[in-house]
């Protein structure tokens with residue numbers, strides 16, 4: 001089920017994230033969606049996304065976990081309230097903590113599968129466990145603690161011109 005991407009529901013002014021903003025032409029433009037109670041994203045690394053030749057750069061893998069985790073947090077918060085992601089008031093999440101464990105080298109080749117499982121949803125905080133798999137084998141696991149963005153942060157972003165986002 002890859003047809004209803006969380007990031008496509010982010011408002012325009014919050015769609016410049018390097019990892020997942022659909023308006024960031026230089027970014028990764030990650031797309032995440034529900035698969036039952038889990039979330040999933042596919043990402044095809046480019047030949048230059050390498051650490052050593054043949055293996056994916058760890059910082060990129062951390063970015064994928066970060067954006068899939070915050071996207072999952074947002075989607076889970078909406079689902080918890082029983083409403084669609086494009087309804088008001090918006091539920092916007094930032095990363096409070098990002099923990100990444102590299103279990104084995106991630107081969108550069110076909111698409112990577114990123115999967116998220118919600119382990120906690122309480123108040124303004126959502127904890128998401130994320131895996132990154134290549135060729136069906138988990139190479140990286142991570143934990144994202146996402147916290148609903150404070151209102152004052154949103155007010156500041158509204159004042160930024162799109163060119164500088």
Ligand SMILES: CCCCCCCC/C=C\CCCCCCCC(=O)SCCNC(=O)CCNC(=O)[C@H](O)C(C)(C)COP(=O)(O)OP(=O)(O)OC[C@H]1O[C@@H](n2cnc3c(N)ncnc32)[C@H](O)[C@@H]1OP(=O)(O)O
Pocket residue numbers: 010014015017019020066067070092093094095096097122123124125145147148149150
């Ligand atoms: C800088 C601009 C970012 C804009 C992003 C807009 C998002 C809009 C949504 C969609 C668009 C696209 C989305 C892309 C997002 C991609 C990911 C990123 O790159 S985000 C950028 C990197 N992250 C930051 O810059 C956060 C900086 N930190 C903060 O602003 C605060 O520290 C914040 C909001 C994370 C928490 O501060 P408090 O004062 O609002 O919340 P308190 O009350 O302290 O904590 C709430 C709960 O969270 C836990 N918590 C907070 N920080 C924690 C930490 N570091 N580790 C573990 N738990 C933590 C606390 O223990 C508490 O949990 P208990 O309710 O008690 O269970």
